[in-house]
Amino acid sequence: MTATTASDQGGAFTELPSGYRLVVGLEVHVELHTATKLFCGCPNQFGDDPNTNVCPVCLGLPGSMPVLNAQAMELAMRLGRALHCEVRPSVFARKNYFYPDMPKDYQVSQYDQPTNVDGHLDLPDGTRIGIERAHIEEDTGKSTHVGGGGRIHDAAYSLVDYNRCGVPLVEIVSRPDFRTAEQAKAYVNELRAILVATGVSDAKMEEGSLRVDANVSVHQPDTPFGTRCEIKNINSVRSLGRAIEYEALRQVDLLEAGERVIQQTRHWNEDEGRTHMLRSKEEAEDYRYFPEPDLVPMVPDPARIEAIDAALPRLPAERRAALAEAAGRTLPDESVTIVVDRGLDELALDAVAAGADADRTLTHLQHDLDPDHAANVPAAHLAQLVELETSGALTASQAKQVVAEMGETGKAPEAIAAERGFEAMDTSELEGIVDEAIAANGEAWEKYCAGEQKAQGAIVGHVMKATRGQADGKLVSQLLEQRRSA
């Protein structure tokens, strides 16, 4: 099963059999990085002993009253602004259902008046994904099914831990704007970077502080969107891509067999690499939402929103655009994206501003400098290093080693180069060594001259050995080429 991306006048899309097109929307739940829960003072703490972070409010005991956490409100609005949403007056609502992980028998959420609406997120490739809403709600407890191999349907009973119950969440609902699984993966990565940069969430999928559900459908071009299925239990970005591709092909197979797609919730099974039905949605869910009488409306103060905007850190999209421009690219490319992901874009900008060649600078920051060592490398040192490389005083492989050591030691590039005995090799000296290498590898040379390009490996290896790795590999290749065509 492969889904490849292609381009047409409508932009990138996943190639599905028989001309079908993929349409995906994502619902992402993120736990807010607060000290306490949404409506009570219990710690918001992952990994504690079961039921040690509980109180009458989050256990839903009679007579207890919720009070909104000021920091949760702040972080939710901050996330809204980072996603370019309008932050509006909002009202909490009760979503009524019976399930043991929700001891009140309702979840406090937001329904028709969510805090954040109409935003967007730009993917690194420039695709804009609409954000329909980003609303506040409380998390539920955690059930463990005992007996029957831990599977729900065969379990003898369940055990419930309410530590997570009442932890503040924001649910971010995208518009159905994804046309490839890659875009969905890129969105989650980008969202995660935004959440971490803004301090809104630690966004760890492996700890469940970021959870993704995917609404997947397929349709033929120029026809309405197909019936969607919601895929749950996606535990990593990689699984997200696999689950979307599997589900899309399942739906195409159904339609091609003359059947129809039934709206339903499906569970992704990572081990089997497939989805299976959890429950049909034909019987519409009836949560009987109504305004939560124990909580008053949240009304954002315009001055507060302005302060949030002013305090927002520069977000990845903006940082990529700035670096791409400084590096002379019309759009961010892979090197720009990686350097920003590694948090080394400020260093790159400063080095380029100090006159360093942009391509070489990005190459080193993409591959050679450990981000944890960035504090050891002033932009001036990086610019000097790139200059040594540009002038030919250091070969590319020498420069690579020097950059790594600059990170480890904080020393200036010239000092490191001198210590390592990296000296610019005189071309005439190198020519002599190349001639010796040819003489010593007559057989390889003959093959090389006969057009067997890879035969040059033995000769280049000889030169490298003779120069203790200091020869510029590119230059050696050029010299060999000159001699062959002479």
Add this chain to the structure above:
Amino acid sequence: MTAPISRDDVAHVARLARLTLTDDELDTFTSQLASILDHAADVEALDLDDVAPTSHPYPLENVVRPDEVRPCLDRDEVLAEAPSAEDGMFRVPPVLGEAP
């Protein structure tokens, strides 16, 4: 005027609330709920175009508390109130299906 709520509606709502009602109870509650809805219809008859929907009767907004940890309950005390407990957790009957 048609009945504001049908017997089927009441049966549906009862099922959502996990209530088992007898036929007599269904009749009783259908007529009681109908009179409540009739009363709401009286209000609906007024000209309320200029009145915003009211979710809360008090003119309060942004009632918040600082994000500071408060003491939690003692786990043994909490679980002692539960019908059944095991390994520090609430023990509940087998659950059919996943959470919504």
